[in-house]
Amino acid sequence: MTLFTILDGGMGRELERRGAPFKQPEWSALALMEAPNIVKEVHQSYIASGSRVITTNSYALVPFHIGEKTFKERGRELAMLSGKVAREAADESGTGTKVAGSLAPLFGSYRADLYQADQVEELATPLIESLNPYVDLWLSETQSLIDETSRVKALVDKIDSDHKPFWVAFTLEDSETTKEPLLRSGETVVDAVKAMLDIGVDAILFNCSQPEIIGEAIQVTKQTLSSMNANQIQIGAYANAFPPQPKNATANDGLDEIREDLTPPAYLSWVEQWVKDGATLIGGCCGIGPEHIAVMEEFNQANS
Template sequence: MNSLTILDGGMGRELKRMGAPFRQPEWSALALIEAPSFVLDVHSAYVKAGADIITTNSYALVPFHIGDARFESDGEMLADRAGKLARQAANRSGRSVRVAASLPPLFGSYRPDLFNAEDASRLLAPLVKGLSDHADLWLAETLSATQEAEVVANMLAKDGRPLWISFTLEDGAPDAAARARLRSGEAIEAAVALCLEHGVAAVLFNCSQPEVMEAAARQAKAAMDAAGRSIPIGVYANAFPPQPKEATANETLLPIREDLDPAGYLNWVRIWLDAGADIIGGCCGIGPEHIEAIARLRS
């Protein structure tokens, strides 16, 4: 199990659990704005739990959460702050911990229908600039469509650092556990082909039900085998029930499934590893206790 790379877990719920300022619409960005020490504490908790990679708290730094005016005036500064906090936690860990710069969906999670290619690069630019000094790698996450991924890949084509791209999956369809697809309806094979074409260093799947991740990992591996190529595959699932197709993630704080305690989540982790995953972590509702359970697999 030495080849397993362990990501951290969710940020927003952990901030709320620690008592940080937390509300809509700012979500996890509120603590970054008003009480950044809580963000550092969450990063440190994941490092202590055994994460090899911690993810910057930049997911909510988009107009959907912080508003157009604040994004315009403070987006780059807040991204820089998010990067500094993650780097501080990594540097004081006493071991090798990498910082993944989170690049979020720019127009709302789970909503490929809202994607605007003309505005995407403009919104992405201040996040990239603010995070750049602190990142070991880039993690474009919770992307619902290949066109979202292509914008990121093109912007970072000459950066030189690894780019990981993570897609969110349909998880409410009757056949979703047998045949995974992106929330746009696109095939996993199309996502893998885009990643291979752009030299992406890892393809991941996140913020979806555990039940759909095995099929996605197996389809991704099969697509790579067919192309004669291989890059790492990652999985980090969420712990809340499936949402309606028209829902936008982070609209409200959803209940957590009782069966996805650390032991329950670990059962899924073993399935994903068997399906070919090399990178494992957690998304919404998955906390340090889950990451600690995953880390024990290496002991």
């Protein structure tokens, strides 16, 4: 029995490293449009490194990245393609790897201030409907505020008749000076955990944040779930390799520098601590690549 389930790492940086078309504002969506074969290669690389959950390359398929016109004309087609490519990579590997349908923040990463509740259904529905035939579970990731996740979960419940598992990954305020871990909206992790329990999620993760911040959030989540007799909900983490981001930052606004200190062995030291704190779902976000996943797989196998 392995210690934890290994997720994949970041998609965008790996696409760029492999020479895929890659620029703003389309970000990782551009490769899906012009070179889906390279997207599949990235999925295959993560699986070969040890990932047993890979995430569809649908993160940037929102108007914030591809524009309203492209979203209306090609959103469904591109979301279906992202699901198909990931499904093929998983099935062809013969490893039992599962596919997580990425449901990104609909109004821009880190930007709780741009949230428009009345547009959630219009933007999320075509993505959910298009990914649904291809995925084994849902991953609402890099979420900055509670309400968006709750509304997206309600739509998934309505559309997905199979009731596949629903995971949510929150992104955290980078400041280490706050008294308790906060979402980028300013909402507390405790309140987020309680709200997620109410809507029936299967896992609570933290992503696209510095590893230094994530550990405390895992501890708080574990304590809160235990106090509510909800230990069946899994906890997870997949950090990014960015330096601290200012409050007005937008993830992927430019091509952010990557920390040189988060080598695979250095990242593994954080993973080991997260496992001790109770995490059972672990991968990587922006800047964390197949080489990091391979080290996690070695650790997992050595300690199983």
